[in-house]
Amino acid sequence: MELGFLKPLFDRPGPWASVYIDTTRGTEDAPAQQRLRERAVANRLIDEGADAYTTRALMLTLAEEPVSGTPPGRALFAAGAEVVLDIPLVRAPLVGEAAWSTLPHTSPLVGLVDALPPCVIAYIDRTGADLEIRDSLRRVPVGRAEGREWRSHRSVPEDRYEWHYRNKTENIWQENAELIAAELTRRRPEIGAEALVLVGDARERRAVYAQLPEPMRAMTVEAERGNRSSAHDDQLERRITEVRTEQARGRLESALERFRVGRGRPGDHRSGPSGAVDTGPGGAAEGVPALVDAARSHQVETMLMAEAASDAARDVWIGPGPDQIAVQRSEAHAMGVARPERARADDALMRSAAGADANVLLVPQGMRGPSGGLGAVLRWSF
Known part of the structure; x- marks a missing residue:
């Protein structure tokens, strides 16, 4: 788990209110349960000595939580009547927690935030690739590589022109694979991901893989499902999760x-x-x-x-x-x-x-x- 996102908490003095709360809404009485949890958080902070302004800032932030698209949990850190960080959790805390302390109580985050390393997905076809970076909560487009597409405006007879047609097509596919591999190599330092997943037809994936430098091949896997224009695919999503889990385990x-x-x-x-x-x-x-x-x-x-x-x-x-x-x-x-x-x-x-x-x-x-x-x-x- 990289800790750079926590630096805003350490650039200002405390004391700090730290709150970990379950935000799932899977039952009919979920809104009522949520209000009870929020009230318990407020009471706990006040009992520990938190000032009313900081406690109110936290309660207002929790009250603005959307009903749909909510992560299973949230961690909030507030000081001086201001919520400084509001972090979505990939799993709900087993027990809600509220603390008022000199330092923000950040250690529970290690088991609750997305600790799997992000990975880059390259959705490939014969004309280029769309690139995105993926973690457990987000999929963010980070660019694309556009190659050439050669179209013949005449039918291809089964004679001496057929060889020329096929050779021209193969050359363009090869050029595009080189272009995609070069773009992935160029973008690697700024993206910083530890794994690369190639998505597309087998021939196109392998052409790009063959053009990658050896250090990048070691961090690259191929996914058999999905392509550049495909929508959500459950098998592809499982494969991406497997890749990120293997990277974290290693x-x-x-x-x-x-x-x-x-x-x-x-x-x-x-x-x-x-x-x-x-x-x-x-x-x-x-x-x-x-x-x-x-x-x-x-x-x-x-x-x-x-x-x-x-x-x-x-x-x-x-x-x-x-x-x-x-x-x-x-x-x-x-x-x-x-x-x-x-x-x-x-x-x-x-x-x-x-x-x-x-x-x-x-x-x-x-x-x-x-x-x-x-x-x-x-x-x-x-």
């Missing part, structure tokens, strides 16, 4: 492999079947004290957070800056923080990770992750 497995190697004993260099980079001993941090040290030096590359992490709610001490974080209050004072404040470890570390352009991955139950539920792969080792 990213997590690679990070966990690097974490396990990095926390090993000196001289214990291992590499797993996934081919993960060996960071070497010291290339990982495990537990809150080690993570705090790494966060202060902007050393965290990927933070790992297990479901129901036991260390998540542990207290740390923070200052105004994302790298001002300490395990002990006296330690924060020594860093120059005049008035250290308590915060949850997971939220403080999320702030530090966002400030260092790191990302966070959720380790699901059943996978062996860091002890205490919090760990990190580091950018460099000591």
Whole structure:
């Protein structure tokens, strides 16, 4: 999960109201249930000390929610009588949550927002391709590649002209495939997706695939259903979800492999079947004290957070800056923080990770992750 979208929360002081709410409307009494949930949120915030203006801003935002097209859940963050972020969730929170705290309570987002990496879809035909970027909630057109189309204005006899006709058509198909591949290669850095799905007839897909550079072929898959003019196709949608899920699983497995190697004993260099980079001993941090040290030096590359992490709610001490974080209050004072404040470890570390352009991955139950539920792969080792 990339954290750049959370930076507006860390550019201004708190305290913060953080709300996670189920917004599904699958029953006849859903509107009434929704009003009850919203009232419970308001009461909880007021009980925790939230000011009336910030609470009112949240309630007005929730009341404006459309009846149709609603995501299954929402996360809202407000401070100073203003809702700063309103984030759609891909799954509803199991239990509604409302908190009033020094830092925004962002850690639940790791399991509720779309954590699958976005992918690029290229809808191909003989004349070009339409490109879109896809995640779980959006499909956004990002351009197109237009090639040539050769049309004959006469029937093609079965004589010497037939060879010329076919050869001309093959050449144009090849040129168009090269043009599509060149456009995909050119756009890759700005789009930033980790997977490319080629959609169209088999011959056209393979012609484009053959023209891609080798690094892009490694991230490319072909879908047998759909074409440039097709509408919604359930099988294609399932295939796109499978591709994004496989990419996410590979990213997590690679990070966990690097974490396990990095926390090993000196001289214990291992590499797993996934081919993960060996960071070497010291290339990982495990537990809150080690993570705090790494966060202060902007050393965290990927933070790992297990479901129901036991260390998540542990207290740390923070200052105004994302790298001002300490395990002990006296330690924060020594860093120059005049008035250290308590915060949850997971939220403080999320702030530090966002400030260092790191990302966070959720380790699901059943996978062996860091002890205490919090760990990190580091950018460099000591």
